[in-house]
Amino acid sequence: MDGPEFHGPEFLVALVNTRTFGDGASDRLADVASARAWLREHGGREAIGESQRIRLAELRDALRSDWLAPGAAPRPPLAQLLNRAAAELRPLFTVDGVTLSGAVGPDRVLGQVADAVFWAVASGAWPRLKACQNDTCHEAFYDSTKNASRTWCSMSPCGNRMKARAYRERHA
Numbered sequence: 001m002d003g004p005e006f007h008g009p010e011f012l013v014a015l016v017n018t019r020t021f022g023d024g025a026s027d028r029l030a031d032v033a034s035a036r037a038w039l040r041e042h043g044g045r046e047a048i049g050e051s052q053r054i055r056l057a058e059l060r061d062a063l064r065s066d067w068l069a070p071g072a073a074p075r076p077p078l079a080q081l082l083n084r085a086a087a088e089l090r091p092l093f094t095v096d097g098v099t100l101s102g103a104v105g106p107d108r109v110l111g112q113v114a115d116a117v118f119w120a121v122a123s124g125a126w127p128r129l130k131a132c133q134n135d136t137c138h139e140a141f142y143d144s145t146k147n148a149s150r151t152w153c154s155m156s157p158c159g160n161r162m163k164a165r166a167y168r169e170r171h172a
């Protein structure tokens, strides 16, 4: 693995947040140069090409769709994309434990997404990976609340909507 960020849910959250919605909508995976720059920021060394960029963006958009309705494990179409990305992953046992080792070269990053999802599901973190319900936001976040009940990200106005709803629920 290239670094801690590539392994945990943080990598998946960062991947989903390469695209933003609403005012100032942006997409860091819109072209190869921008996608490579984003990967380098997250410890990726491989020079991905257009086909990897497209598959990475597909995985990202499927992750967001899945996280808008969090479940116990990835569902179709995300599951199919992950199975394709994970095709070359295999467990590698070392004196330190076990890792998933995958393809080398530009396809490596796709396996790393599948690897991060594998560990998120295995560790029980998966249902806490969510995308903000606000249609003009959809920011990905890790829900660390005790009962995993958060549906909005912490940004305003989403956070304010969340607070207003909590207030209504308290005073209902």
Ligand SMILES: [Zn+2]
Pocket (backbone or CB within 6 Å): 132, 133, 134, 137, 138, 139, 152, 153, 154, 155, 158, 159
């Ligand atoms: Zn939000």
